[in-house]
Each structure stands twice: as C-alpha cells, then as structure tokens.
Amino acid sequence: MRRSPVRRPAPLRDLVGVGVGPANLSLAALAQPLDGLDAVFLDQSGSFRWHPGLLVEGARLQVPFLADLVTLADPASGWSFLNYLREHERLFPFYLAERFHVRRAEYDAYCRWVAERLPSLRFGHRVDTVGFDPERAVFDVRYTRTEPVDGVESRGRVSTRAVVVGVGTEPHVPQELRSLWAAPGAPVLHAADYLEHRETLVEAGHVTVVGIGQSGAEIFLDLLRRRPVGRERLHWLGRTEALAPMEYSRLGLEHFTPDYTRYFHGLAEPVRDRLVASQWQLHRGIDDETLTAIHDELYRRALGGGWPDTVITPGVSVHGARRPSPAAIELRLDHAQQNTTGTLATDAVVLATGYRERPLDGVLGDIADRLGRDARGRFRVDERFRLVLDPTIAESGCRVYVQNAERHTHGVGAPDLGLVAWRSASILNDLIGEERYPLPRRSAFTRFGLAGGVMAGP
Template identity: 35%
Template structure:
C-alpha cells in the first residue's frame, strides 16, 4: 500500500516526486509510458530560453536545501562557475530539460515505460493498473491517494483531410520532422504564441529556407508581446491563486481572458529577432518572401493538386480566403490530456459545467461521497487556479499543499505574504 501514486511524469509530478523523496515516512510511485523523461523535445530549439526564472525549478521555492535544485544540478555537472558568469535568470530551455532528465533519473520513485491504464476505487484506497510498455504485462498497485498529472496534448482547431495530414505537423513534432521541410517551396506556421514565434524565427533565420515562401497566420488580433510587468507577475503567486479559487465559478471564467496577456504572448526578444531579420532582408530593395496575417482563423486544410490548401476566415471583416502551402506547422496551443480510464470516474465527481470538474484549493477532485482517500489532479486546472495553473513557479506551491493534505499535517509552511497587492477586499482591524 503506497501513500501516493501518480500518472504521468512531467515537471509537475516530477516536482512532487522530488519533494516526497526527502520525506522518509512516505512511499510513492510515479509512472509514465515514455521510455525516458522528455520535456517537449520537439521544441528544444537552439537558443530558446525558459520563460520563467531558474528559481522556478522542481523544489527551490519549497526547499532550497534540496539536492534536486537546479543549482545543485549545475554543481553536480561542474557548470556552476560558468552559470555564474552567464549571469541570466532566464536559462536555456535545453539546459532545463537536461536538469529535469537528471532529476528523473535520480528519483527512485519514477518508473518509465509504464502506463497507467485504470484507476478504481477500492473502498478506502485505489487500485491502479499499470501496463509494461515493453512486454504488455499488467500489474496492480494499491495506493491511499492518486495524482493525475497527464499533461496536455496539441489542440487541432480545424478539419484536416487524410492526404493533407501527411504534410501537416504539430509544433511538438517540429525538430523531429524538420528534415521533411527541406526543399519545400512554401511553409505555413499557424498560431501566435511563443512556440509559433520560435518556429517561424528559426525558419526565417535559417539560410536553408532563404528561398522558401514563409507564411505566419493566426486568428489572434495581433502578435502580442508577453506581459512581464512585475506587478502583473504577482498573478503568479499563491496569494492570487487562493483569491481566484474563492471566486464564484462564472466569475473565474470571466476573469481568465483578462489574464491571457500574462501567459499567451511572445517574448520581446523573439519578436525583435523576427522583425530585425525581416528588416535586414528588406535592405537595398530586397523583398523577403514572407506573408504575415493576424485575425485569420483556420477552418480546414485539404490537399489539392499536390499542395495543402488552407481555408481561413478573416473574422474582423467577415471574409474568407485560401492560401496554398507545401508544408504546414500547427502551433495552435494545447488542451488538457484526460486519459480514457477517467471516464469511469466521471459520474462519481462533482462538475462545475460539462467540461470542468470541481477542484479544491489543494487540487483535489470533489467526490459525491465524502471519501478520505484523495484523487488529486494537476491537469485541467485553469478554471480553478487561474492562468497560473500551468506556470512552473506555482507547481511547487501546489505540490506543497498536496503533500500537506496527504500527510494530514503542515509539513510545508505555506508562505502567506507572496504579493504586495491585496486581492481580497480591505478589512478594518
């Protein structure tokens, strides 16, 4: 009987495993069907940085003395002096991936090549069925508590016919399938977030694609810069999450679009690099073969005469148009990945609407029966925890609360003064 078992080993569950490793009285297992840890490997483009400071690692904001800090990773790999001279808070994404992979290999509770295929309530605990990917064998584990950290999957916003799918890739496949783009006469990137911008910038600045027509199209009103004002960043603090979680459901939904600029935007350096590349190409009468179009929603992709034809709707002018492209890259965001086995649990929990389950402040699903063996979720939390639900910094705070609930005591002291702003109405002393 384990204290906790988790499905999925991404940064969130990996951070939970790291914190539990230093609590000897707990027993835990975390499973992932991948053969080894990988954090969006198809998007680890050379020169791209993490969009949060390195302090938002797996453990530092809860326990800076842990051996699983990013700084200790640098120390273990003889890179601490070089990092000091590097003198940056935003670190290379590839190095952060190396750090996560190192932690996953060191933490004893992580099991790769193993997929959770079922979770059943067994009266006071859960029976978790796990399939060995290599030989197909199935083992059943018992646990007092369960954590679903199954992450996200690419969001495909349009209808794509079977032939066009062969020449269409999602952003997470970019580096794996980049060789397929070689020699293409035209490439279209769809999307307006950081991933779309990084892919477009990578193609724009690669001499190999100098004669390729590059197209960048998005339904968003513009290619907006990510909001980085310090007071704005206080929306990624425990103080704000606790306030947001106390709002009525509909008010939470109404608030989410107002917070979009803090998460759904492009780093200013990336935008500057794209503009500079376009400008240099235009010197001396040059005309870069580039087409950039906001406010155009992709409706479908179909193959005609050996090329992909993309149908768009310019929503502001209410006009439709098409664009031809040899290859298409969809960087159109992500949606929560909810595993098939969760369907059997759905009738037992409370829902806020048809898509969003009810979640407590410590990330527990709310069951119709008053059970004491908890089911936590790190997936599909925007409606409960706000735009910071996918923020690395807040994952540590969330894991602290989960561990405190599992232990039934305050093992981690939760910081109370994390923002200068006051979100709740002022009260007289």
C-alpha cells in the first residue's frame, strides 16, 4: 500500500474530539452553535452506529428520552430528540404513545440523524496518538484514515490546545474464556456481535448464555422467543448471585445526578473504590421490564403442561472451557455458595460478559508519562473532567478532557446517558471560560454528605 506524505502543516483547531459515541456527539452538538469555536471530532468507524449488535427488536433505553444528547443542558437546542421527532413528523404519535423510554433502535436513529448533520464530525479517522509540541505549545493529534481512498492509506495531523477523549468501552471477554472465544469451531461470540449471528444461534442444538446482566437477559429472552416450545434447550448462567433488578427508585436514581457526581469526586480514593464495587445494582442489574417479559414468556410456554427446557442459574462461574471436537463445547462450572463444580456440554455460547473502559494508554501513549496517576496507576481526573497534566503541559494552558473514562473519580454516572449533556456542557463552559450553558447548582433532593462536616437544620 502506498502512503501519502506525512509532513504537512497541521491545521490548528480549538478542540479535537477523539471518538464519536453519544458522549462526544453530545459535545459536538452543544459546540456547534458556539461562534468562533473551531472543533473537529474524529472516529475510526465508517459512520455513527450505537451498539448495532444489540439493537434487539423492542429493547428500550434505560433512561427517559429527556436524556438525549442536549436537552438536560439546553432544552432549546435544535439537536433534541423532540426536534428529531418533529422533523420526522412523529411528534403526535410519540405524545400519544406515552412512553418515556424509547426503543434503543430509535435512539440510534436519532443519534445518526444528528451525526449526519453536524459538519464537525469526521468518520473513518482513527486517532493513533496525541503528542505534545512544547515549542508551539499545542497537542499534535495523529490519525490514520481507516478507509483508504484508491488504495492509498493516508495519515494526517491536526494541532489543538484542547483534546476531549471519548473512546468509550469495548467488549470484555474474561481471561479464562479467551482461547475458547478465539478458536474456530462451534460459535462462541460476545454479546456485542449477537444480531449478526442470531440465525446461527436460533438453529444451534443447545445454546448457553453466560452473564446475568442486562445484555444476557435480553439475549436469553430473544432466543427463548425464537426457539420451539418444549425444545428451547437454553442455559442462562452467571456469576452474579441473584437475578437482581436494576435500582430504579426515584431517590435511588439521584446517584445519576451532578450533585452525586460532585460529592463522589470529593471522597477519598479508597472510599470511591469501595463504593463503585458495592453499587453494582445501580448499573449492572437487569431492568424490571425485561425480567417480567422473561417470566411471562416462560409461563406462556408452561401452559400446555411441563416446564420449558431452560435452565437459569445465578451464582455460577464458568472457570474454564474446552472443545472436545470442533463442533462441541464443554464449559467447566463452579457454584461458590454450594461449593460444587460441574461441566456443561453445549453447541454455542454467547458471552454476555460486559464491557470495559477502552484503555487510554494507546491514544495518550506519547504523553503518558506526563499524566498524573492515582495509587493504582489510573489517570487522575479533576472535577471538571480534565486529566491532571504535569506542569510543562498544564502551564501552557493546554487541556485533555475525558468522557466516560472517569468512573473511578466521578462514580457510577460516568457511562450513563443521563449525564452526557451536563458533562458536555460542563466541559464546553470550562473550555471557553464562560457559562455559555448555565447548569443547575442543585439537582437532587438527597443531600449527599455533611456540608462542612456539620448537619445544618432545615
């Protein structure tokens, strides 16, 4: 493959966004009306797609539609979900439907509508590194075009004084299952690729879904609905000790507010770590509607007498696996509460084993030794979503912001779509040095912590 010349004067932008998922798409939408702010957003994908492998029919967003890209920071923005509906002449049907939680596919379509109209987005651009040029006091962002034109792989550079990294998450496969997943033979796939392989799974003799979270529940339900009554031949297993519903009480949801985010950021690092681990039901449970739908479907299948041919067992770890032949899979199971082990023969496995934050060390590798780290080597992120930089960069006024890479510093709300618009607006206000988007000083009825150590009266 021929390469185009690398050395060209790099254009200087006010802001470069790395990655265009909902987080940086929100930032791009809120940045668009800001006069004089020259921003560009680069994403390695060919176009905007939101978790395409899991846009299962009927699956809904777990946040109300008001948690779109802009509304909770700027309800008057033209990039709102309601304006998307107006443009598509669907406002009245939506109003009459009275459903606050829209379908996941509709959220994806709305985001694509925004992405196709924002001039600042560049798809097919993978950011390789962000370096720092001390002479010009700018970041040097290097990228590769992921879709070569006429066989020419082109690389480029853009300079900027502010970078917002929004590279999101990637599918996680536990170490003990990696070789099973990577080897050819009977299908073993991550939930992120579910829809692409659904027909194969529907036709497989026996299917095991590993992982008792939201994706595992949705896939189990979808397969259950598509397999013959009495011959479902489905196992659903996971390490989680119970089929726990996701916390969805009104006051419980106040953990996903700016107030809780600020409170959490002020806590000591060991306390924050302990809290994130203990709050799994706030973000790793299963929504009540999906659990009800699974029970309904199982009940319907039991009406003719007998039980559906399904096994649902929480508290089970899959601690190993092998392929006795290319067409067969054997999982080694472990039940901690019972202190028992067993094996399960199956013909296909779906690993609904979650997602992990994409490591930033690749993209930020060139400045990695200039970034502040905590006791566990993670990046330190200040209250305004800025990475803590060493003085040589910090004193130049250059900044690196992160979106959805700060759960360890800002809490369970980091990946939540309900905080996306607020976080984007906070970043833009900080960047331009004025409160262009006025943000609420109070956002929850709960008062988190004692103000100044003293419990004031009403």
